[in-house]
Amino acid sequence: MGKDKKPSLSVVIPALNEEGNLENTVRAVYQAMDQRFSAYEILIFNDGSADTTGRIAETLATKDSNVKVIHNPRTMGFGYNIRAGIERARHEYVTMVPGDNEIPAGSIEQLFKHTGPADIVVSYFTNQEIRPFHRQIVSRLYTTALNLIFGLDMKYYNGPFVYRCTAVQRIPVTTGGFAYLASNLIRMLKMGHSFIEVGIPLEERKHGSSKAITVFNSIVVAKTIFLLFLEIYVWERGKFRNKPRRIVGQLT
16 A cells, blocks of 8 residues: 555444444544545444433434444444444444444544554453453453464454455455454454554443353354364364464554
């Protein structure tokens, strides 16, 4: 990409019962884009919400032809919506911003302003302490386990990201569950794609509550990680011999 050429961006927003948060999330995305991109689209996934999330999304779409709304007939889960958004993305880069408005505009801006030099912009939260204690523990254990299993040194695996579409759309889809983000990122890193890590702060939720991590989710995650280990180290190890390329010069 030429130095003066602006990239284009697809923004995926999963939203389950986020009637009090969705509009502010979209507003934060607009603020963060701030003419950084040559073209954009916003894909809102109303994930079978029981409140007015779908109606609010449709209202947002009437105000901007670049906003598209996908209504799932039932709740499909966070990972499914991100996967479906990546498959639908038609621009040079694709990103995900949760519809819960926990990611402030300034943090989204940090991701967007680093878009271009690397295949991946991956985020980690600088103030995890504002989350419930049990979520902090689960997050730390999950990150530590993935780093040990796959020989990586990442700060976080499940945060907002920016992916180069031509890279991520080649990744095989093996899960739509909670582990989708981590499995995607690990595959791309082990294939040698370049990445930038960016620290961003969270905001406390103003409306609604966080979605619970269930025993069923935990079992699905464990199975996904086990199969990913076999894929990388046994079944297709020749494809994953490259070292990830960390770009540090763009960090602020």
